[in-house]
Amino acid sequence: MVVLCIASELADLHCTAGSKGSDCTMGWEVERIHKSRGANDTNSITTRTSVVPKILHQIWLTWDDEAIPERWRGAPESCKRLHPDYEYHLWSTEDAEQLIATRYPWFLPTYQAYPHFIQRVDAFKYFVLYEFGGIFLDLDVWCIKNLDFLRFDNFTAPKTEPIGVSNDVLAAQPKDPFLHRLVHSLTTWNQWFLIKYTTVMFGTGPMFMTVQYALHSPKSGLAILPQEIYSGRGPQAAFVHLQGNSWHSKDANVVMWADKHKHHILVSVLLLIFSSLGARLFMALCTSGCGSFSHLMKPILSSNSKVNSSSRGIKIEHS
Numbered sequence: 001m002v003v004l005c006i007a008s009e010l011a012d013l014h015c016t017a018g019s020k021g022s023d024c025t026m027g028w029e030v031e032r033i034h035k036s037r038g039a040n041d042t043n044s045i046t047t048r049t050s051v052v053p054k055i056l057h058q059i060w061l062t063w064d065d066e067a068i069p070e071r072w073r074g075a076p077e078s079c080k081r082l083h084p085d086y087e088y089h090l091w092s093t094e095d096a097e098q099l100i101a102t103r104y105p106w107f108l109p110t111y112q113a114y115p116h117f118i119q120r121v122d123a124f125k126y127f128v129l130y131e132f133g134g135i136f137l138d139l140d141v142w143c144i145k146n147l148d149f150l151r152f153d154n155f156t157a158p159k160t161e162p163i164g165v166s167n168d169v170l171a172a173q174p175k176d177p178f179l180h181r182l183v184h185s186l187t188t189w190n191q192w193f194l195i196k197y198t199t200v201m202f203g204t205g206p207m208f209m210t211v212q213y214a215l216h217s218p219k220s221g222l223a224i225l226p227q228e229i230y231s232g233r234g235p236q237a238a239f240v241h242l243q244g245n246s247w248h249s250k251d252a253n254v255v256m257w258a259d260k261h262k263h264h265i266l267v268s269v270l271l272l273i274f275s276s277l278g279a280r281l282f283m284a285l286c287t288s289g290c291g292s293f294s295h296l297m298k299p300i301l302s303s304n305s306k307v308n309s310s311s312r313g314i315k316i317e318h319s
Contacts, residue, residue, distance in 0.1 A: 051173040052151040054086040055134030061093045061121050072139045075242060079143035087134075096124045103131060110187045114204070116196060122204035125167060126182040133174035141168055142240040144232075154221035155179065157209065158230035164210035165224065169239065181216050182209065 058076055060068055080088050091099075100111050104127060114120050125136050135147055150156050150171035155178045160166040172179055189208055193199045201207040213222070225238075232240040 048152045050148075050151040051154060052135065052171050053133045053174070054083070054151070055132055056080070056083060056086050056088045057091065057125075057128050057132070057134050057136045058089070058139055059091045059096065059121055059124055059128075059136075060139060061091075061096055061117060061124070068139060072242060075137075075139060075142040079137055079141075079147075082143050082146050089128075091124065091128065096120070096128075099131065100124070100127060103127075104183070107183070107187065110190050114190070116200055118200055119204040122167060122200070122208075123183075123186050125170060126179055126186070129170060129172040130175060130179040130183050133172055133176075136170040138168035140242040142242060143238070144240055145238040147171075147238065149238075150225075153223040156223040156225060158225035159227055160206060160230075161227075164206055165213065166206050166230075167209050168241075169225065169230065176221075178213070178216055178222060181212055185212055 056079055058079075076090070080086075097108075097111070101108050107123075107127070111120060111123060114123070128134075129136055135150055137143070153171070154173050155176050156171040157165040157167065158169050185208075186204060189203050191199075191203060193202050202211070213219070228234050228236040229238050231237060
């Protein structure tokens, strides 16, 4: 039943991606909140009550104090430049662990046990927004518009392709109920999902957040950023996404290649299945029914016919 519920919710969210003017958004209030107002509309902002504090959060967690890559260094400055009246926090490895240890000590064993460092990054995003509220941005997200329009809904996340929501841009009020669900579900979902890519995606990442949304009720106060604002293309765009995916390894490339070629893979798998079934059926018939085949062929084999092969001088006789 839970699986069917999640599948239904994800199908509705997927519908949003291809919809023009229709609202199949699994409760994310796209039309009311962002499509009708958009990132360029500053007039309606002044008439609404903000719930998200003016705080920008970014995170740089590493095993060995590695510096932020040069290609990303302009992105944080672009966001700070557009928000001079916001507090800005760049959370380090030590800062993050200290916050978890002092405010959420029950989670510290799980946090420290994550096998992949990116899982700590994902988990900390939810905790820091739950604790302080504000707007979280990955370090590879370049701001090209002021983000005050994100401050008027309890929780906002961007629609992503091919399905679900992403967690590289998030806005939330402190102690938001949906964030409460996220931070208290992380321990349960700290599981091994066969390979690194799926373990990260479903354990702490975007698919974890998407599934939790599907299970969450009520959904009022949650909003989604449509692609025209999130994707970095067109006049409504508020962000440009630099080259990211720094945590991806070879298994992620395999997954992405499989998604790109999924139709060919499906046909190949079906052919393989049917070929295997056909071979197994033939072997089963041969094992249990060879007598029947011999019986059917006996009139032909006992016809005393003669076949001559003059080209080789060979004469084959059937008696």
